[in-house]
Amino acid sequence: MKILVALKQVPDTESKIKIADSGCAIDQADLKWITSPNDEYALEEALRLKETRSAEVTAISIGGEKAKDVLRNALALGADSAVLLKTDAVDDPLLIARALAAFADGKNFDILFFGHKCYGNDNGSVGAMTAELLKLPQAHVVTKLEISDTAFRAEREGDAGIEIMEGSLPTVITAQRGLNEPRYANLKGIMAAKKKPIEEVDCALADATIKITTLALPAPRAEGKRLDGDPVAQAASLVALLHNEAKVI
Amino acid sequence: MILVFCEIKDGSIRKPSLEVLSEARRLAGSDPVAALFVGDNLIGIENAANYGADTIIKIQSPALAAYSSDLFANAIADAVIAKGAKILLLSATSIGKDTAPRVAARLGAGLAADVTTLCIKNGRLQAVRPMYAGKANATVDFNTDLQIATTRPNVFALASVPKAGTVETLPAPNGDFKSIVKEIIAKGSGKLDLTEADVIVAGGRGMKDEASFKLLEELAETMGGVVGASRAAVDAGWNIPHSAQVGQTGKVVSPTLYIACGISGAIQHVAGITGSKFIVAINKDPEAPIFKLADYSIVGDLFEVVPELTKAVKAAKV
Numbered sequence: 001m002k003i004l005v006a007l008k009q010v011p012d013t014e015s016k017i018k019i020a021d022s023g024c025a026i027d028q029a030d031l032k033w034i035t036s037p038n039d040e041y042a043l044e045e046a047l048r049l050k051e052t053r054s055a056e057v058t059a060i061s062i063g064g065e066k067a068k069d070v071l072r073n074a075l076a077l078g079a080d081s082a083v084l085l086k087t088d089a090v091d092d093p094l095l096i097a098r099a100l101a102a103f104a105d106g107k108n109f110d111i112l113f114f115g116h117k118c119y120g121n122d123n124g125s126v127g128a129m130t131a132e133l134l135k136l137p138q139a140h141v142v143t144k145l146e147i148s149d150t151a152f153r154a155e156r157e158g159d160a161g162i163e164i165m166e167g168s169l170p171t172v173i174t175a176q177r178g179l180n181e182p183r184y185a186n187l188k189g190i191m192a193a194k195k196k197p198i199e200e201v202d203c204a205l206a207d208a209t210i211k212i213t214t215l216a217l218p219a220p221r222a223e224g225k226r227l228d229g230d231p232v233a234q235a236a237s238l239v240a241l242l243h244n245e246a247k248v249i
Numbered sequence: 250m251i252l253v254f255c256e257i258k259d260g261s262i263r264k265p266s267l268e269v270l271s272e273a274r275r276l277a278g279s280d281p282v283a284a285l286f287v288g289d290n291l292i293g294i295e296n297a298a299n300y301g302a303d304t305i306i307k308i309q310s311p312a313l314a315a316y317s318s319d320l321f322a323n324a325i326a327d328a329v330i331a332k333g334a335k336i337l338l339l340s341a342t343s344i345g346k347d348t349a350p351r352v353a354a355r356l357g358a359g360l361a362a363d364v365t366t367l368c369i370k371n372g373r374l375q376a377v378r379p380m381y382a383g384k385a386n387a388t389v390d391f392n393t394d395l396q397i398a399t400t401r402p403n404v405f406a407l408a409s410v411p412k413a414g415t416v417e418t419l420p421a422p423n424g425d426f427k428s429i430v431k432e433i434i435a436k437g438s439g440k441l442d443l444t445e446a447d448v449i450v451a452g453g454r455g456m457k458d459e460a461s462f463k464l465l466e467e468l469a470e471t472m473g474g475v476v477g478a479s480r481a482a483v484d485a486g487w488n489i490p491h492s493a494q495v496g497q498t499g500k501v502v503s504p505t506l507y508i509a510c511g512i513s514g515a516i517q518h519v520a521g522i523t524g525s526k527f528i529v530a531i532n533k534d535p536e537a538p539i540f541k542l543a544d545y546s547i548v549g550d551l552f553e554v555v556p557e558l559t560k561a562v563k564a565a566k567v
């Protein structure tokens with residue numbers, strides 16, 4: 001079994017975001033970068049299949065030199081190989097999907113794992129786009145996964161409840177929190193990862209379908225009201241405000 | 250023409266679909282709006298006319314009774330081509346988020362996901378969408394002739410004008426699917442997803458234990474809302490499902506009213522709730538960062554305040 005796991009490097013979720021001078025991107029100075037948390041569930045699921053089904057796991061990322069950190073981390077956790085599609089920053093999920101599909105095409109991966117949404121662009125689209133480009137099935141926002149030699153059965157988050165999605169391999173699976181509990185890298189893994197190569201592939205992305213023309217911080221919220229008194233008085237003031245001002249009661 | 254993919258549930262058009270139809274009508278001006286329904290049992294679709302659809306398009310087949318990501322994407326893409334639509338809108342429901350990227354990839358169209366504002370500029374769609382879970386807002390322009398957007402539920406206002414629309418049928422794609430929903434394990438009856446809820450009562454570490462979430466459920470029930478939780482509460486092992494988690498690492502929500510109980514207000518939590526119209530914070534720590542964000546702040550013991558609030562809301566509704 002061959003598995004590809006797509007990983008994205010994003011600012012730590014506890015980071016404050018500042019806007020760059022260009023006015024259409026974030027200021028990257030002073031940010032701490034992490035693997036997008038949903039991608040960690042994707043990687044963990046792949047590593048578990050490596051252990052239970054002798055799968056061979058390739059980690060892939062797209063971006064600049066800095067993105068090697070997430071690949072190095074994936075190697076430390078147990079990925080067999082790592083590939084960096086080298087390109088400048090890209091906002092367009094379809095361009096990323098096209099680059100990943102072009103890489104994966106003809107390489108006979110049985111499963112392509114993604115996080116269901118990266119914590120940055122928040123598109124939640126690259127996995128499903130890649131599936132369509134490669135004419136593969138998909139299970140999106142997956143919280144439980146069962147794999148046989150030829151098929152999958154996935155639980156995914158639907159609006160009405162948990163949906164049981166079934167299909168055949170090869171497939172795209174996008175991981176959601178709850179799928180598993182990701183492992184931590186140990187010293188042996190970290191040392192071994194330093195010796196493993198990261199394959200670099202030059203990747204020219206043309207014809208963006210969308211463009212971010214402005215990025216702005218949200219308007220600050222108006223100063224709130226503090227409701228004083230004992231709990232009974234506080235509850236009464238709040239209900240009055242919710243009725244008269246917010247008009248929700 | 251603007252084509253709007255709509256969803257039916259229990260014989261009615263889902264509210265997020267009516268929201269996106271209403272927005273399509275505003276955007277279209279005098280241009281036509283068509284509502285597209287895909288499925289087997291399409292009852293209640295005529296109501297789309299009252300929310301702005303000039304045409305109601307059915308793609309109906311027993312093969313479309315259960316949801317399939319690729320089959321629905323094929324059906325929607327076929328309709329876009331058949332009608333020559335330049336703009337396709339879907340609500341960012343679980344189905345909209347699942348199938349819209351496939352349609353975009355299939356047709357080589359730009360996709361703006363989970364948008365909160367739309368307008369037409371220089372003849373093309375322009376969207377504003379939150380990034381970094383709402384820590385920043387991006388204005389997105391399209392470079393493609395077909396422009397696709399999914400709209401965040403609970404953000405776009407409903408607008409209804411009674412009128413009639415014409416119903417037409419397009420052929421269903423052949424029934425071969427790659428993956429399909431075999432079964433849905435439903436939530437408790439009538440429970441909305443957090444992203445669609447109008448009122449959310451959420452608890453954090455300050456709830457102290459699982460049992461005290463009962464207080465929040467009582468308040469939520471009184472207000473017709475649903476219960477959410479911070480990451481700290483979900484991680485505490487209180488048997489709260491991940492699907493109830495609000496924040497950058499959970500769900501980004503936009504209810505009319507968000508009541509945060511015993512939630513301190515970590516950056517990643519706050520990012521997920523800034524789309525709320527009104528935020529109430531109840532916390533005994535007057536320095537809790539959540540108060541910087543709250544429209545109405547109650548410094549006090551939630552175990553005393555929340556039951557009083559439930560009582561007061563009940564009394565106000567009588």
